[in-house]
Amino acid sequence: MLTHHPSFSITILITTPPYNTGSTTPYINHISTTTSSILFHHLPIIPLSTETITNAPNQEALAFELLARNNPHVEDAIVTISKTSKVRSLVFDFFCTPALKVGKHLSIPTYYFFTSGVGVIALFLYFPTIHKGTNESFKDIKMDLNIPGLPSFPAHDMPMPMLDRSEVSYDFFLNYSTQLPNANGFIINSFEALEPRAIKAVLDGLCVPDRAIPPIYCIGPLITPDGHIDGVRGTHESLAWLELQPSGSVVFLCFGSLGLFSKAQLKEIATGLEKSGQRFLWVVRSPPTDDKSKRFLAPPDPDLDTLLPHGFFDRTKERGLVLKSWVPQVKVLSHESVGGFVTHCGWNSVLEAVCAGVPMVAWPLYAEQHVNKTLLVEEMKLALPMNASDDGFVSSSEVEKRVTEVMGSGEGNALRERTMRLKECAKVAMSEGGSSRRALAEVVELWSQRKLLDVVL
Known part of the structure; x- marks a missing residue:
């Protein structure tokens, strides 16, 4: 303004x-x-x-x-x-x-x-x-x-x-x-x-x-540039790694500052990613605490070795990168190597993906995100749904299926084309x-x- x-x-x-x-x-x-x-x-x-x-x-x-x-x-x-x-x-x-x-x-x-x-x-x-x-x-x-x-x-x-x-x-x-x-x-x-x-x-x-x-x-899309504003100097590890990956080959998984998964769900995501065979960049946070007095506090850094399956890093080291808590999301989504985004459907993340022309897999967690998922999948047709069981748990087979689809299927390509069109519409609007x-x-x-x-x- x-x-x-x-x-x-x-x-x-x-x-x-x-x-x-x-x-x-x-x-x-x-x-x-x-x-x-x-x-x-x-x-x-x-x-x-x-x-x-x-x-x-x-x-x-x-x-x-x-x-x-x-x-x-x-x-x-x-x-x-x-x-x-x-x-x-x-x-x-x-x-x-x-x-x-x-x-x-x-x-x-x-x-x-x-x-x-x-x-x-x-x-x-x-x-x-x-x-x-x-x-x-x-x-x-x-x-x-x-x-x-x-x-x-x-x-x-x-x-x-x-x-x-x-x-x-x-x-x-x-x-x-x-x-x-x-x-x-x-x-x-x-x-x-x-x-x-x-x-x-x-x-x-x-x-x-x-x-x-x-x-x-x-008046949007209003996108906050990340990097030095978030206290980061130089090239972040995620961006250096993306430079080494082929164009459009990486699926990016990030679930916002409040998006937390149980240890069991983290293992299931890891298994699905491994089975998919896709290149991935995944931001992991510690599971939520059972201590009521601490549930609204910032979680500690995750212990990735105990949270993820034994041998996961060795088996996926040639095609995957797991980072703790934070990456410069705007820059990651805008990188040429990123071809898909598994997101919690927070509105800022949605707009950032649209402005980068990256199709999404919608995995809502809290607040109005389930409504955003419906809009993304049914109305805007910019995302595939990540389907969960009645208790909210997502299986490794569902993770594998959706990651594979958004990166290479005909439906994923159709989402990509529509997202690119809306990327241009966003530029025109602004x-x-x-x-x-x-x-x-x-x-x-x-x-x-x-x-x-x-x-x-």
């Missing part, structure tokens, strides 16, 4: 959660030293008791609890900022919905920024309608859901914190979803060519038939006069009409 509209400045309000979100310090330090018009304001830490953290049913419930208490600090921060700057807009994500009240109280326009796609916005907007139509929890509904703009999908594929209507996180999602139309607009990390049907459903009012919907502004640049210009013009100078996020 600041590249094309340099008269703006942005202040980012930061709250400290009591759980692992990955390290943002290198990124903040980099931005602080390179971009003077982006400022960071750390809000006071809100203490949560050990009992609250230990007994929280999921990370989302903790986030809701924390951010619901944050409004006084947010308002104090904005009032303080307004003494030296003029605040034109308050931008926040879904979990910060309570900030709507702050914006209304201070007469500041409020905008959601969605780091997920338009399909998930359609789901949230339609959620209150589904809630009114049933007394059952989604985990108990034995039929598919039909949400405007989305393919039908099983009710148990709703985001995990929404599956049980008796849990507190369900109530938060319901309450926040009901409040979505109260914002002045939705700013979305997506682009028109990627989700045309979901965009049309939202704009046509099909998701909330009894209320006016704020305008939506698709170019001068493209749909995403026009959408950004439109919302900036609205802010400019207020004749003020700052945006607070």
Whole structure:
């Protein structure tokens, strides 16, 4: 935004959660030293008791609890900022919905920024309608859901914190979803060519038939360049290894900063990769802990020798590389040697794969990722599904099958062609006069009409 509209400045309000979100310090330090018009304001830490953290049913419930208490600090921060700057807009994500009240109280326009796609916005907007139509929890509904703009999908594929209507996180999602139309607009990390049907459903009012919907502004794909921002200097081991591999020959497996597998599942993945005969680059994290007091903390580095099958490294050393915890994903996906991506379906990873023109195998783990899988497989046709048993376990034969298919089958080649077309569409959207640049210009013009100078996020 600041590249094309340099008269703006942005202040980012930061709250400290009591759980692992990955390290943002290198990124903040980099931005602080390179971009003077982006400022960071750390809000006071809100203490949560050990009992609250230990007994929280999921990370989302903790986030809701924390951010619901944050409004006084947010308002104090904005009032303080307004003494030296003029605040034109308050931008926040879904979990910060309570900030709507702050914006209304201070007469500041409020905008959601969605780091997920338009399909998930359609789901949230339609959620209150589904809630009114049933007394059952989604985990108990034995039929598919039909949400405007989305393919039908099983009710148990709703985001995990929404599956049980008796849990507190369900109530938060319901309450926040009901409040979505109260914002002045939705700013979305997506682009028109990627989700045309979901965009049309939202704009046509099909998701909330009894209320006016704020305008939506698709300004993506926004991709964060990795490398030095993540504290890495020089050529990462993964990139050096990829340089030695043939073009389009490597399947890349990475499941995000919170994507953890049991020891049994890791062994099954390893067996499937070995049997596939494919070249692979695999990022492995330690299994989740059984200690409730530590389940939201960053896991330790994995002990690969004990987690993976005996002799696995010797048998695959000519065609595989396993690394611990992290690689520069954007650079890896963009490397000529990478021909397929097994992903947890986090939206950032999806956009990074699209922008690199790499077809996917969809293996969702948490949050809205099961919905993203449906969109990728059924709607966008950019991925093959990784099918799991009822308890979520994926067999080595399924891993072998899907890895082989995405790398060399006719279906995999068709996915690759479609992904390459959308890669070009993404470039057009972000170019001068493209749909995403026009959408950004439109919302900036609205802010400019207020004749003020700052945006607070």
